[in-house]
Amino acid sequence: MATLLELSVGYALVCVLVAMVFCALRLLRGPSAHDRVLALDTLWMTGMLLALVLGIRFGTQVYFEVAVLIALIGFVSTVAMAKFLMRGEIIE
Amino acid sequence: MSGVEDLPGWAAAIVSLLLIIGASIVLIGALGLLRLRTFYQRMHGPAITITLGAGCLLIASMVFFTVGQKRLVVHEVIISAFLLMTAPVVSMMIIRAAVYRDLRARKSESGATAGGVYTIVEEEVAGSPAPGER
Numbered sequence: 518m519a520t521l522l523e524l525s526v527g528y529a530l531v532c533v534l535v536a537m538v539f540c541a542l543r544l545l546r547g548p549s550a551h552d553r554v555l556a557l558d559t560l561w562m563t564g565m566l567l568a569l570v571l572g573i574r575f576g577t578q579v580y581f582e583v584a585v586l587i588a589l590i591g592f593v594s595t596v597a598m599a600k601f602l603m604r605g606e607i608i609e
Numbered sequence: 610m611s612g613v614e615d616l617p618g619w620a621a622a623i624v625s626l627l628l629i630i631g632a633s634i635v636l637i638g639a640l641g642l643l644r645l646r647t648f649y650q651r652m653h654g655p656a657i658t659i660t661l662g663a664g665c666l667l668i669a670s671m672v673f674f675t676v677g678q679k680r681l682v683v684h685e686v687i688i689s690a691f692l693l694m695t696a697p698v699v700s701m702m703i704i705r706a707a708v709y710r711d712l713r714a715r716k717s718e719s720g721a722t723a724g725g726v727y728t729i730v731e732e733e734v735a736g737s738p739a740p741g742e743r
Contacts, residue, residue, distance in 0.1 A: 522616065525625035529666070532632035536639035536658070543643050543651075551707040552648055558699055559642055559655040565688075566635060566666050573628070573673050581670075581684065588688055592695045599702035603709055 529570045537563045554598045561591030620676040624669045631665025638662060648707055652700060659696045664689060 540563060544556040565587040572580030597607050616624070634657055641654030667685045674682040 521625050522621040525628045529628040529632035532636040536635045539636075539639035539643040549648065549707075549710070551703055551710060552651065554706075555648075555651065555655065555703055556642060558703070559639065559658060562655065562659055562663065562692075563635060563639065566631075566663055569666050569670050569685075569688075570628070570632070573624070573670055576677065578674065578682075581688075584688055585691075588691055588695075592691075592699060595699050596702055599699070599706045602706035603702070 526570065526574045530567070530574065533563055533567045533570055537567065550602055551599075554595065554602060557598070558591065558595040561587060561595065565591065616673070616677055620672060624673045627665045627669035627672070631662045631669060634658070634665065635662035649704075652704060656696070656700065659692055663692055 537560060540556050540560040544553050544560060547553045547556055565584045568580045568584040568587060572578065572584070601607050638654045638656070638658030641657075642651055643654075645651045645654060667689045671683060671685045
């Protein structure tokens with residue numbers, strides 16, 4: 518049964534990493550600026566999920582704080598960039 | 610490494626199932642972000658990544674640490690509550706910026722109408738520089 522869990526954790530790691538590669542491709546070739554902001558937001562989210570899966574893989578709680586920090590900073594940066602696209606300035 | 614071995618069979622099965630489902634959904638969402646045609650279709654890809662994929666992975670992490678440490682470990686609820694609160698805000702702000710920019714750039718083929726909420730008045734451009742125009 519432990520091998521089943523190891524196999525599924527490996528599958529989840531590969532899936533999340535491929536999802537991050539897809540987001541990076543969309544970030545690189547996105548035709549407009551809001552495409553890139555959306556791809557960067559999804560990249561933050563998948564990075565947070567990668568930290569969670571790594572926490573399950575190594576059996577430690579340290580990665581949980583990493584995931585919380587990534588979620589917080591991702592939200593703030595995405596809101597800042599969306600506001601910049603909308604208004605041309607962030608703090609008004 | 611450590612922690613993966615000492616788990617009973619039923620908990621390992623549950624965690625494995627949730628991990629496989631969640632990771633597949635995350636991959637499907639990112640594939641939608643990569644392959645869909647227009648921006649307003651592409652907006653729907655990360656939605657299932659954030660709600661269903663992240664939810665499955667968070668529940669898997671919760672079950673894993675609860676069974677592995679033999680006590681109730683539920684601080685993944687913080688992340689899921691934060692995600693469920695902030696995901697609509699983020700998508701609404703990006704959509705608003707995209708609709709505004711598409712209307713301002715007169716890209717009528719992108720399908721941004723917004724129900725007439727954001728109408729770009731013609732004489733607004735003539736006066737002082739409008740917000741968002743650089």
